[in-house]
Amino acid sequence: MNNEKIVAIIAAAGKGERMGCGTNKLFLEVVGRPVVALTIDAFEGCPLVDEIILVVNDKDAFSFYDLIDTEGYTKVEKIVSGGKTRQESVLLGIREAGKCSKVVIHDGARPLVTPEQIENVINAAHDTGAACLAVPAVDTIKTGDKGFFTGTLDRNKLWLVQTPQVFDRGIILEAYDKGDGAETDDASLVEKLGTRVAIVQGSYENIKITTQVDIMIAEAIINQRMEW
Ligand code: CTP
Ligand code: MG
Numbered sequence: 147m148n149n150e151k152i153v154a155i156i157a158a159a160g161k162g163e164r165m166g167c168g169t170n171k172l173f174l175e176v177v178g179r180p181v182v183a184l185t186i187d188a189f190e191g192c193p194l195v196d197e198i199i200l201v202v203n204d205k206d207a208f209s210f211y212d213l214i215d216t217e218g219y220t221k222v223e224k225i226v227s228g229g230k231t232r233q234e235s236v237l238l239g240i241r242e243a244g245k246c247s248k249v250v251i252h253d254g255a256r257p258l259v260t261p262e263q264i265e266n267v268i269n270a271a272h273d274t275g276a277a278c279l280a281v282p283a284v285d286t287i288k289t290g291d292k293g294f295f296t297g298t299l300d301r302n303k304l305w306l307v308q309t310p311q312v313f314d315r316g317i318i319l320e321a322y323d324k325g326d327g328a329e330t331d332d333a334s335l336v337e338k339l340g341t342r343v344a345i346v347q348g349s350y351e352n353i354k355i356t357t358q359v360d361i362m363i364a365e366a367i368i369n370q371r372m373e374w
Pocket of ligand 1: 163165201
């Protein structure tokens, strides 16, 4: 077994409730391609990624198998059944990865990530053991309580966190082992271990498809990319 291998875990087991379309948002089409196919394309196109594990919900498992067949992907090694929360799904994927050097955790709902960005995060994690794609906050962010603002955060220190997030396998397994389930992303789990997570500046284009408006934005971004 190749212990140096790098495995991407694509979390695709959500219900997409905020999209409110009644079907899995990851199969909605953007420029004629399912969202999740665009996401997998980026990982297939990144030479540093050896294997892909797709974590899916049981309800849509057949559609995912069908997609993998028709697209002829070469790196998708396993399709794994997900859990009730994103964290559970990611952990199930990491466990299936077996022995490897690094895991690259990514939201299936971020189809606009590029192979170059994935590569940048992996390279940063080679130095530190943990790295994450993020962009500087553009809005002013305030705290609030009972209808009134209670403070303003220093925007110069704020980052909007994206995926991929890349970790040495040992680090992320220990982080999941010690986490209490309250963390909202994998980097926070790792930070709680006291491990420093390197920030890799990404792009505002790497949006997460959450509501209908994101489909329109993604469509516009891809059309623009195709014109270049
Ligand atoms: N995800 C997952 N397992 C879960 C929940 C979410 O693998 N139990 C995945 C989603 O498929 C998505 C990513 O985690 O690719 C980010 O989650 P989010 O955008 O919140 O997607 P959903 O949970 O599907 O959407 P919603 O919260 O609106 O229901
Ligand atoms: Mg969710």
